[in-house]
Amino acid sequence: MTRPEPGQAPPRIAARRIGKSFATPVLRDVDLEIPAGCIHGLVGENGAGKSTLAKIIVGLERADTGSLALDGRPYRPITAAESRNAGVALCAQELSLVDDLSIAENILLYTSTSAFKRIRRRSAHEKAARALVAIGLDAGPEVRVSRLSLAEKQLVEIARALATNPRLLVLDEPTSALTAPQSDRLHAILRAEARRGVTVIYISHRLRDVLTICDRVSVLRDGQVRLTESAGALREETLIREMAGADADFDAGRRSIEGTRPVHLRVGKLRSAALPHPISFDCRRGEILGLAGLAGSGRTELLNAILCLDRRTGGSVTIRTASGATEIRNPRHAIRCGIGYVAEDRARDGIFRDRDLAFNVTIAGLGRVADRTGRVVRARETAAVSKLTADLGVTSTGIDQSIRELSGGNQQRLMLARWLHCKSRLLLLDEPTRGVDVAAKLAIHEELVRLRDSGVAVVAVSLRPDPGVVEPEARRRVSPRHVAPGGHPGGGVQ
Ligand SMILES: Nc1ncnc2c1ncn2[C@@H]1O[C@H](COP(=O)(O)OP(=O)(O)OP(=O)(O)O)[C@@H](O)[C@H]1O
Numbered sequence: 001m002t003r004p005e006p007g008q009a010p011p012r013i014a015a016r017r018i019g020k021s022f023a024t025p026v027l028r029d030v031d032l033e034i035p036a037g038c039i040h041g042l043v044g045e046n047g048a049g050k051s052t053l054a055k056i057i058v059g060l061e062r063a064d065t066g067s068l069a070l071d072g073r074p075y076r077p078i079t080a081a082e083s084r085n086a087g088v089a090l091c092a093q094e095l096s097l098v099d100d101l102s103i104a105e106n107i108l109l110y111t112s113t114s115a116f117k118r119i120r121r122r123s124a125h126e127k128a129a130r131a132l133v134a135i136g137l138d139a140g141p142e143v144r145v146s147r148l149s150l151a152e153k154q155l156v157e158i159a160r161a162l163a164t165n166p167r168l169l170v171l172d173e174p175t176s177a178l179t180a181p182q183s184d185r186l187h188a189i190l191r192a193e194a195r196r197g198v199t200v201i202y203i204s205h206r207l208r209d210v211l212t213i214c215d216r217v218s219v220l221r222d223g224q225v226r227l228t229e230s231a232g233a234l235r236e237e238t239l240i241r242e243m244a245g246a247d248a249d250f251d252a253g254r255r256s257i258e259g260t261r262p263v264h265l266r267v268g269k270l271r272s273a274a275l276p277h278p279i280s281f282d283c284r285r286g287e288i289l290g291l292a293g294l295a296g297s298g299r300t301e302l303l304n305a306i307l308c309l310d311r312r313t314g315g316s317v318t319i320r321t322a323s324g325a326t327e328i329r330n331p332r333h334a335i336r337c338g339i340g341y342v343a344e345d346r347a348r349d350g351i352f353r354d355r356d357l358a359f360n361v362t363i364a365g366l367g368r369v370a371d372r373t374g375r376v377v378r379a380r381e382t383a384a385v386s387k388l389t390a391d392l393g394v395t396s397t398g399i400d401q402s403i404r405e406l407s408g409g410n411q412q413r414l415m416l417a418r419w420l421h422c423k424s425r426l427l428l429l430d431e432p433t434r435g436v437d438v439a440a441k442l443a444i445h446e447e448l449v450r451l452r453d454s455g456v457a458v459v460a461v462s463l464r465p466d467p468g469v470v471e472p473e474a475r476r477r478v479s480p481r482h483v484a485p486g487g488h489p490g491g492g493v494q
């Protein structure tokens, strides 16, 4: 840490030789100095230690070594409330809202610092309403958080952090569920906050966003800061190289589909409460079908209706199985028919937080690692899970590590591993690469292409068209709002 020149303001936050180990070292001698009014990007591969550093800064984790200073004063937060009182706010990667409370109550939980302060409901609602308007969320303060979509929850998480009027705002993957216009709005807010002197630490895998919004960027690799540079002097390729420590290859093997393959999934005039207009399309074997559309256009709801997670109000969904075309009757039946589903909100609908990796991977296909009496054979489980985690490059201390100890991106890889374990013949993927780093995104894309080539059908929802996910020849896009009512236009909706 360099001493400020006389008359020069000290950095807003200064980290000096921060070290942290869990089973193995996660952060090693991290030095970082960020001045007031600066938007500082923090990038690195999954498991690089970004969230751990963010948690140390807001008092959710304790560093083993090193020190922090806030505006030149020693700063050692022991709890999140303490850091909030010091003017430091976190917008967490794994959202920390209380689902059963309203938006206003969630915001109030953070902004009311004293337990003895009388809660004034009206002023709380006004405060929340202002925060929601600023962030562009079209929901009343009294709405329960459990009723919101993942993108809306992410906006509330951000609004809540902003409502504390922080001088240091730490955003961990704030846009991972947001659409481009929602992200743009957030970025405009961050710029305005920075002009007022607020310092922002911006953690993201969206490197283009990082270079656009940030003044300076640091790369973390293996728990160390490998590079800190002004964003204007950096290019995406440089960041990727520094993150991986080697040249990354972006060519995910593009190939066209030869001939016509049999239809594997047929969705006919499907409707549910959330999908008032009937939707029809086919997905063939060996095909990746991209589902595009704005947030709220019904992409997630379409997958839910296919799986019978939402009650259908009309139409049919048939899938080809060994015994011919079969109508999907309920979610359990869908799995039995070889459908795998990666939900958008892994924290709520995907992971079993208190269980280990092995459980989280095998749970949907226990029969594959059990003996005839139904008992899990440990050797089989170890072999299956070890292979899948190695194939998908999951970083962990072993298959018995608790999943909640894994970084967000590594948890996401396991969601796919679960269905690879089941050898699903149709994958319904809702934002399958949310929060994963560039290398993992590539690994997942390659895995999807490999699955496609082996005849698996894939329907993938993606907020942001990403040319790497689905190769142009194989890509057909269905936008639920724009699907013509009724009809099977040829082999799918174009
Ligand atoms: N509570 C914990 N117990 C054990 N290990 C942990 C714990 N929290 C984090 N780790 C480990 O520390 C490493 C860094 O995790 P961290 O969440 O900081 O990564 P990250 O850079 O934020 O990754 P991502 O991009 O996937 O979010 C990972 O290997 C993770 O498994």
Ligand SMILES: [Mg+2]
Pocket (backbone or CB within 6 Å): 050, 051, 052, 093, 172, 407, 408, 409
């Ligand atoms: Mg993280």
